[in-house]
Amino acid sequence: MQTTQPAKPERLGVYVLADDLNRSEAFYSTLFGASPAVRTEVFAGYDVAGGLFAVVSRATFAPDAKLGGNAIPYIKVDDIEAAYQHVRTIAPDALKAPGVISEGPLSLFKFTDPDGNIIEYFSLNAPIDGL
Template sequence: MRRFVTLTLAAALPAALGAEQAKSADPAPIMAMGTYVLTDDIEGSEVFYRALFEIDPAIGLSDFVAFDVAGGWFAIASRDKYAPGSEAGSGAVPYLQSADLETLQVRATAAGVTAPEIIEEPGIHLLKITDPNGQLIEFFKLTSQ
C-alpha cells in the first residue's frame, strides 16, 4: 500500500505543479498603469504636457488627451465631462519616476509654471510641480544616498 501511495504522489505531483505553473502563466489582472488629471482647458493643458514630456499625445480627442509615458498613459480629461463638480487639484497626485529631475524642472519653467527646488531626502529626490490647472504632479528619483 505504501508503494501505491508513493507512486500516486509521484504521478500527481508533476500534474499539480503543472497546474500551478499554468496559473502563473495566466495574464495578470492589471495590464498597465495609467492616470489622468482633470482640466477646464484641454488645449492649454495639452500644450503644457507636450512641453513637459516633450512628446506628442497618443490620443487627442476634444475632451481627453493621453500621452504614452513609460508604457502607461498619462492623460488629461475634461472636468465637465469626467468629473463635473470636482475641485481643481483635488484628485489623486500622479507620482512618476524620473532619471532627470533637473530637465523636468527646466521644461516646467519653460512651459510657464514655477518649478520649485528639488527636495533632496536620503534615498530619494522629489520635484513637485503644479500644472496650470492647480493639479499637483510629483516626480521622484531614487538615489544611492
C-alpha cells in the same frame, strides 16, 4: 460558491482634470516633449514610461470635482536636475518649492499644471527594489 480571479492589470494609467483641454494639452505636450498618443474632444492621453497619463475634461468626466489636488501622479525620471530645469524653463511659476528636495533615497520636486493639478517628478539616490 463561485470563485473569481482578480483582474490582471495590463497597464497603469492616471488622469488629471482640466477645464480647458487645449491649454492643458499644450502644457503637457511641452512638458513631455510629445503629442498625445490618443486625442478626442474630451481626452488627451500620453504614453509616459509605458503608462497612460491622461488629461480629461472635468465637465464631461467629473463636473462636481474640484480642480487640483485630487490625485498626485509622480513620475520617475533619470535626471531630476535636468527635469527640474526643464519645468523651470517652460513653467517657472508652476514650481511648488524652490529647488529639488532630497529625502533619504528620493529626490523630488512638485509643480502644477494650468488647472492647479500637482505633478511630482522623482529620482532615486540609491537603488530600491522594484523601483
